[in-house]
Amino acid sequence: MALKLFDSLTREIRELKPSHPDGVLRFYNCGPTVYAPAHIGNFRTFVINDVLRRLLELEFPGKVKHVRNLTDVDDRTIGQSKKEGHPLGEITKKWTDLFHADCDALNCLRPHVEPTATGHIREQVDMIEVLMQKGNAYRAADGSVYFKINSFPDYGALSRIKERELKVTNSAFDADHKDDVGDFALWKAYKPEEDGDVHWPGPQGAAAGRPGWHIECSAMIKKHLGETIDLHTGGVDLLFPHHENEIAQSTCCNGTTFARHWYHSEHLLVDGTTMSKSKGNYYTLGDLVAKGYSPMAVRYALLAGHPRKQLNFTLDSLHAAESALKTLRSVYDEVCAKVTADSSEKTGSVGQMSVMALHDDLNTPGALGILFRDLKHIRDFPTPSEVRDFKRALFALGFDFSIPSSPSAVPTDVTSLAQKRWASKQSKDFATADALRKELAAAGWSMLDGKDGYKLEPLKK
RNA sequence: GGCGCGGUAGCCAAGUGGUAAGGCCGAGCUCUGCAAAAGCUCUAUGCGCCGGUUCAAUUCCGGCCCGCGCCUCCA
Known part of the structure; x- marks a missing residue:
């Protein structure tokens, strides 16, 4: 049976299948920003994407390439690094490790490739340079580089931005150096007071600094999956502006279809x-x-x-x-x-x-x-x-029952209480057995009597 | 203001133009020294409200009410 999935771009349920001659389905899932523990809202998206991955494995055995990035440089990671007073790499490693541990606990399959933004600065700079050469991007007064949304006629197709009316009272956008409110940063010029020691040489004609958020996905996708991928996913909140911007960048840079199928999970x-x-x-x-x-x-x-x-x-x-x-x-x-x-x-x-x-x-x-x-x-x-x-x-x-359910460690005093109670019960001393049951309950444990033995279970809080 | 989503039993939640999956909780029974576990059984004449289309609507259309999300930090 065909694998059908809603496509956020066309807004219809469409069959999902590989488009490349090699038959490999190219799947990219936007990953976490590693500056804090991921919360269960984040994990809803990752667990849903894990089910998708598993389905793809069943449908196209051995013919799936799953890439999920780690955003390890942006305002939040840098902010956290400064706040904690530790190098950026140390901070992002800490939260990456926890993210991996949580994913494992949730039985999520690891992606085949898990690229990082800092590991792909060169690739991002290359793309930005192409966009500048093609006239889709411009250098701002401070040496940052912005993408010019007017240079891409299809801008807004995914999120239907043209049908929207932006809130007039929106103070969040940074119009400092932009030609147009909708333009977004491809490269951010280095600001010593904000960025600490985080900076790289910029694209030709731009200042040193760091990549904007959106370009990392475009660059990593191009490198690890190619110019056209079969499936791109993430949470709904990424629909705009993140994915809209990715489409603009990649399409203008590569001159070809970026993603053939978009999927967004809800909040x-x-x-x-x-x-x-x-x-x-x-x-x-x-x-x-x-x-x-x-x-x-x-x-x-x-x-x-x-x-x-x-x-x-x-x-x-x-x-x-x-x-x-x-x-x-x-x-x-x-x-x-x-x-x-x-x-x-x-x-x-x-x-x-x-x-x-x-x-x-x-x-x-x-x-x-x-x-x-x-x-x-x-x-x-x-x-x-x-x-x-x-x-x-x-x-x-993704329910793996071959692994025994994580048994909570039973404290030794609980074990000894249980042993005493079992002995009392065997000798028909029910008064003592009942008293011990109460003691166990007070300690937060429930004793389940079987025919030949017993089990201990923690009481739910 | 704009874009979008949803309102189904105590709670959660699928679904279909022909009369409501499932889970949790609860109840009864079996079993059992107690307590559990386990097993069996039961639990919406009803799908936000009002109209319309239809032989037939929870399912399609229109209006209304309520809730939620997003509108450049965000899974």
Whole structure:
């Protein structure tokens, strides 16, 4: 079944397929700016893109090239570096490492290439020079270089900017050296008081400084994926101006189609509104893990809403995710114990149906629904083909149950309480056993009695 | 002001021109020293409101109400 996905440019659901003769699908996903821990809103986008990546792997095995950048030089990274008093590279490495750890915990496949902006200064300067030569960019009084949006007739096609009316009271834009309000920086001239020691030699005819934000993606895409890519993705907030600007730069520089398909995932809201530190609804993965939730449940919660709809994240939804995942995992364990999957039987099972929902514009909640709808059937009548497809659906959604759920470390005093209680129970001293159960609960643990032993589980906060 | 999205059971959330997937929570039952876990069963004559089109609308059209996002920091 064809893999269909909404295209933000044409605003219709279109089939996704490679266009290059080599059959490799070129996929670029705008990555994080590494100046702080990524929050779960960021991870919604990355998890959704991970499902997309997995689907592509299933659809075009071995023929997918996935690139996701790291923005490691911009106002925010430099600002953080100055604030902490550490070199830029040290700051960005710290947050890159955490980002990678979080991605791993969320079971996101690593992109094939993860280029950095600072690692591609030369490529960016080269593009800027071409744009200047072609008359699409100009040097401003201070030595910065701006892209001239009037030189690109299609400017605004993606975000329909021409249909918009910019807020008149907008004080945010920096018109200092621009010819036109809409022009954007390709290269920013060095300002010692703001930039510290962060600067590189500029393009021909421009001052030393650093690249503007948008050009990095254009340059890295050109280098790692070529002039025309098959799929470009990111969060909706990147639609304008970031992606609009990328299109302008790359198209003018290369003279050819930049991206054949655009996809944007919607925002995650928390408690019905956008996340922000001041509202106190700003969660990182670490925050949630500290509350006792598993990263896999976070992943589930992030996939529980349609990717192109805003999703309201709450602790309740995480709780629901945790419970649902538990059921999924137990069926997985049961079924794996009963059946060894092989591919000799015909398909058409539940797992297959679930993956098909994913093929239909990445309907993750639909896929989850189908999976649960017939979960009992898989559990009770697991045939090799059913099990194989079930596993395939779990792979596509990125739920890896082959890894045991991260057992929380049981404190030794809890262990000894549990051992005592088990002994009391075996000797039918139920009064003592009950008292010990209360003690365990006070320590935050629940003891689950089995036939031949017990399990300890932390109580949810 | 402009652009866009959404309003489906207590909560979350798919979906379709022919009469509502699924998850969570809750309830009942089975099991059980207790507590859980697990299993079984149940839970929207209804899809924001009002009109229209149609044999038939939650699904299409129009109007209205409410909520949210974006408009050059932003996944």
